[in-house]
Amino acid sequence: MQIPIASHHLPNGLMVVLSEDHSAPIVAVNLWYHVGSANERADRTGFAHLFEHMLFQGSAHVEANEHFELIQRAGGTLNGSTWLERTNYFETVPSNQLAIALWLEADRMGALLPAMTQEKLDTQRDVVKNERRWSVDNQPYGTWWERLPALAFPDTHPFHHSLIGSMDHLSAASLDDIADFFRTYYTPDNAVLTIAGDFDAATTLALVMEYFGPIPRGNGRPPLAPMDLPPTFSSWRRETVADDVMVPRLFLGFRAPVFGSAEHYAGSMCAAVLGLRKGSRLYSSLVRDREIASDVGAFTYDLSKGADLLVVDATARPGVGADALEAAVVGEIDRLRSEGVTPSEVERALALIETDLVSTMQSAAGRADKLSMFATYFGDPTLVNGQLERYAAVTADAVSQFARSRLGTDNRASLVFVPKATTPEAA
Amino acid sequence: MTPARRPVAGPSREYRFPGVVRTALTNGVSLAVAPMTRLPLVTVLALVDAGAACDPPGAEGIAALTARALTEGTTRRDGATLTLDMERLGSGLDAFCDWDDVLVHLTVTPSRLDHAFALLGEVLTAPAFLPRDVDRLRNERLADLLQQQVEPRSLADDKFSEFLYAPTSRYALPADGNTATVSPLDADAVRRFHDARYAPSALTVIVVGDVTPEAAHALAETSIGAWRHTVMKGPALDDRVRGSGRRVHIVPKADAPQTELRVGHHGVVRGHPDYFPLVVMNALLGGLFSSRINLNLRERNAFTYGARSAFEWRRGAGPFVVSTAVKTDVTGPATREILTEISRMREDAVSADELSLATAYLDGVFPIRYETTQSVAQAIAIARTFGLDEDYFTRYRDRVRSVTPEDVQRVARAHLHPEQVMVVAVGDASVIGPALERLEIGPVSTEEAVT
Numbered sequence: 001m002q003i004p005i006a007s008h009h010l011p012n013g014l015m016v017v018l019s020e021d022h023s024a025p026i027v028a029v030n031l032w033y034h035v036g037s038a039n040e041r042a043d044r045t046g047f048a049h050l051f052e053h054m055l056f057q058g059s060a061h062v063e064a065n066e067h068f069e070l071i072q073r074a075g076g077t078l079n080g081s082t083w084l085e086r087t088n089y090f091e092t093v094p095s096n097q098l099a100i101a102l103w104l105e106a107d108r109m110g111a112l113l114p115a116m117t118q119e120k121l122d123t124q125r126d127v128v129k130n131e132r133r134w135s136v137d138n139q140p141y142g143t144w145w146e147r148l149p150a151l152a153f154p155d156t157h158p159f160h161h162s163l164i165g166s167m168d169h170l171s172a173a174s175l176d177d178i179a180d181f182f183r184t185y186y187t188p189d190n191a192v193l194t195i196a197g198d199f200d201a202a203t204t205l206a207l208v209m210e211y212f213g214p215i216p217r218g219n220g221r222p223p224l225a226p227m228d229l230p231p232t233f234s235s236w237r238r239e240t241v242a243d244d245v246m247v248p249r250l251f252l253g254f255r256a257p258v259f260g261s262a263e264h265y266a267g268s269m270c271a272a273v274l275g276l277r278k279g280s281r282l283y284s285s286l287v288r289d290r291e292i293a294s295d296v297g298a299f300t301y302d303l304s305k306g307a308d309l310l311v312v313d314a315t316a317r318p319g320v321g322a323d324a325l326e327a328a329v330v331g332e333i334d335r336l337r338s339e340g341v342t343p344s345e346v347e348r349a350l351a352l353i354e355t356d357l358v359s360t361m362q363s364a365a366g367r368a369d370k371l372s373m374f375a376t377y378f379g380d381p382t383l384v385n386g387q388l389e390r391y392a393a394v395t396a397d398a399v400s401q402f403a404r405s406r407l408g409t410d411n412r413a414s415l416v417f418v419p420k421a422t423t424p425e426a427a
Numbered sequence: 428m429t430p431a432r433r434p435v436a437g438p439s440r441e442y443r444f445p446g447v448v449r450t451a452l453t454n455g456v457s458l459a460v461a462p463m464t465r466l467p468l469v470t471v472l473a474l475v476d477a478g479a480a481c482d483p484p485g486a487e488g489i490a491a492l493t494a495r496a497l498t499e500g501t502t503r504r505d506g507a508t509l510t511l512d513m514e515r516l517g518s519g520l521d522a523f524c525d526w527d528d529v530l531v532h533l534t535v536t537p538s539r540l541d542h543a544f545a546l547l548g549e550v551l552t553a554p555a556f557l558p559r560d561v562d563r564l565r566n567e568r569l570a571d572l573l574q575q576q577v578e579p580r581s582l583a584d585d586k587f588s589e590f591l592y593a594p595t596s597r598y599a600l601p602a603d604g605n606t607a608t609v610s611p612l613d614a615d616a617v618r619r620f621h622d623a624r625y626a627p628s629a630l631t632v633i634v635v636g637d638v639t640p641e642a643a644h645a646l647a648e649t650s651i652g653a654w655r656h657t658v659m660k661g662p663a664l665d666d667r668v669r670g671s672g673r674r675v676h677i678v679p680k681a682d683a684p685q686t687e688l689r690v691g692h693h694g695v696v697r698g699h700p701d702y703f704p705l706v707v708m709n710a711l712l713g714g715l716f717s718s719r720i721n722l723n724l725r726e727r728n729a730f731t732y733g734a735r736s737a738f739e740w741r742r743g744a745g746p747f748v749v750s751t752a753v754k755t756d757v758t759g760p761a762t763r764e765i766l767t768e769i770s771r772m773r774e775d776a777v778s779a780d781e782l783s784l785a786t787a788y789l790d791g792v793f794p795i796r797y798e799t800t801q802s803v804a805q806a807i808a809i810a811r812t813f814g815l816d817e818d819y820f821t822r823y824r825d826r827v828r829s830v831t832p833e834d835v836q837r838v839a840r841a842h843l844h845p846e847q848v849m850v851v852a853v854g855d856a857s858v859i860g861p862a863l864e865r866l867e868i869g870p871v872s873t874e875e876a877v878t
Binding site: 001021023024025026060061064065068069070072073074075076077092093094095096097099100102103106107110111122123124125126127128129130131133134135137138139140198210211214215244245246247277278279284288291294317318344347348351352354355358359361362363364 | 511535715791
């Protein structure tokens with residue numbers, strides 16, 4: 001499966017990726033800015049995400065929330081999302097509505113600040129605080145996704161702090177911060193614009209030139225704090241959290257090679273052997289055979305800078321303590337390290353990954369997002385067409401080697417949630 | 428700077444929902460095949476008329492347990508082997524139990540389709556239902572229920588249904604059952620339910636993707652065509668509600684930073700002739716980001732990260748419910764705003780401009796919904812479940828576009844019932860109790876947080 005890809009660079013530095021497919025009258029617009037929570041000031045955690053909300057509050061020629069309304073009136077879907085390394089904005093529209101989607105993205109890239117007001121900032125600050133309450137504070141185990149990176153990355157590392165941010169830092173965000181962040185990061189030379197689906201390349205490029213061409217280049221993205229890290233934690237890190245939960249749950253993190261590296265594909269395959277679906281080692285052993293866990297999974301964050309994180313997530317069956325749960329998970333990982341994996345396990349993982357890769361490419365939005373990702377992280381969207389081959393090149397020996405070098409006792413971070421009624425020791 | 432003049436849309440290109448070829452196997456199984464050849468993928472979805480609404484009284488949860496046990500082994504291979512055989516073909520084999528149907532689905536590349544079809548056939552016609560597997564799955568459901576005591580979102584959903592429907596209605600309990608009804612279930616009960624509800628006449632097989640109707644028919648015939656079994660008609664639907672009149676139920680969650688709010692009443696059956704105007708009306712009320720309720724609660728008042736309304740479509744009348752999570756100290760004002768928006772929808776007719784927000788969206792987004800083999804298979808399944816016409820998908824966009832402002836107001840008045848609104852609030856009772864009392868909606872009762 002190969003998709004057509006053509007890349008262009010505007011004089012102002014904007015990278016434009018085009019992928020035509022005329023099988024349905026649908027087109028996806030997908031804009032990645034190479035800025036995420038990693039780029040935040042230490043006293044402004046959560047700002048990149050709050051800023052994403054502000055991008056829906058209007059721009060020079062667009063009223064607050066009008067972006068949503070115009071796209072939905074066009075018969076389209078849209079949203080944005082913030083991650084550690086990037087922020088993306090995307091619309092899928094009927095192909096005759098491509099121009100309005102491009103125009104809206106260009107208007108906010110070119111002229112966001114005239115529309116910013118204190119009242120809008122205050123409203124979105126409260127919306128985001130409610131998002132934090134909903135997804136983190138009022139959810140069982142909800143703090144895991146800020147505790148685990150905090151445990152796995154050093155204090156000063158750009159991936160250490162919370163993406164959703166602290167309430168205090170959200171309170172402190174000002175209009176000046178908005179202006180600074182916009183001028184620094186929301187520039188054409190720090191963005192990739194992908195258009196995928198049913199469009200004509202020549203007229204679309206002309207439209208992109210008309211809308212985005214006049215936007216001035218930025219002053220260059222400030223460098224991040226040093227990202228490089230040793231290949232392992234060099235110890236077994238551990239945090240136990242007494243929380244409002246009924247059963248223990250373990251998040252076991254491992255420092256892993258960065259997304260895109262050859263070793264990353266072995267690591268991703270290793271995570272699939274361990275925890276992808278019911279035929280995985282951890283599921284068959286802990287859920288099906290021994291009934292120690294009610295659910296398990298394993299995944300990688302897919303971070304492209306410095307170091308990645310591989311995570312095993314296991315929830316205890318009622319009556320199983322946190323220590324027994326961790327011992328069972330660790331037992332399977334140690335067995336994998338000592339015995340290695342079989343070619344048949346790797347075949348299973350590869351087959352599942354292959355179906356998933358092809359499935360993702362069915363929608364224009366799915367194709368556009370993958371193209372933007374490879375263009376943003378590596379400057380080369382055509383890498384998307386080599387994904388399956390890179391996975392297929394991973395041998396059982398490479399997965400075993402990965403497990404031996406990366407899943408040892410010197411590279412583990414245990415984040416353990418226990419019911420707060422019991423003490424951590426007793427659990 | 429970007430030009431101030433907004434671009435206008437060009438002429439739209441024609442779109443056709445994938446054509447569906449319908450046939451029957453020799454044993455009566457219905458087959459629907461929709462070729463989509465753009466990518467090398469095929470989705471197979473088996474739809475069985477054996478959803479949670481068929482649960483016998485006292486055994487609520489048996490349909491869901493049976494569905495999950497289907498994929499845990501057959502008379503020819505145990506669960507671990509079946510799982511591995513399927514996953515080596517690049518797909519999980521997932522069974523999901525809805526109110527009206529059970530859905531078992533897989534997605535593979537075309538070269539693996541014949542093998543995958545054979546495994547699906549085994550699962551549907553010769554499941555093993557070993558006691559050990561069934562017991563494990565039952566215990567997993569009981570573990571979910573235990574965890575749900577501290578998970579406010581699903582707790583609020585389940586409590587809303589419990590307080591809304593009459594105790595005799597299946598809809599009063601969760602589709603997967605509760606602790607009391609699930610605890611006694613075992614492999615014998617699963618076998619009995621399977622025997623009573625699973626048969627060729629209750630099965631529809633939907634195949635979507637890179638395959639011809641002839642090839643799909645041959646594979647289905649080979650893997651399922653020899654199955655012979657007959658079943659009786661399922662139980663009659665009971666969607667009666669518990670009572671009428673406005674009322675408030677508080678489910679305490681100490682020190683909760685937010686209140687999970689559910690506001691609503693009984694809804695409408697999927698087969699109702701008002702379906703299209705109702706979908707449009709609901710989109711404007713709370714179905715879209717730019718809907719009245721979301722703009723009010725989120726963008727005007729910043730009470731919440733999001734608020735939405737929905738009619739839950741089932742063969743019987745599912746709930747109509749507004750769902751949101753609001754900061755604890757604004758629970759009173761947020762509830763008042765929701766009630767105001769429900770009433771306002773009935774009082775004033777929508778303008779043509781507001782109406783077009785919903786109709787243009789639903790019309791335009793239709794092709795975007797059906798880009799994948801999985802979503803097309805699900806759409807065909809929904810049409811089958813609710814007995815929709817064969818030309819349902821070709822007429823959908825015209826029917827949306829033909830809804831008028833008068834239709835919207837008529838169905839708002841017919842199907843929104845401010846005088847019967849029920850509020851369920853999961854949160855810090857010491858704060859939200861007095862706040863909800865002050866609204867004088869109706870009697871306020873405080874419940875136990877245990878399911």
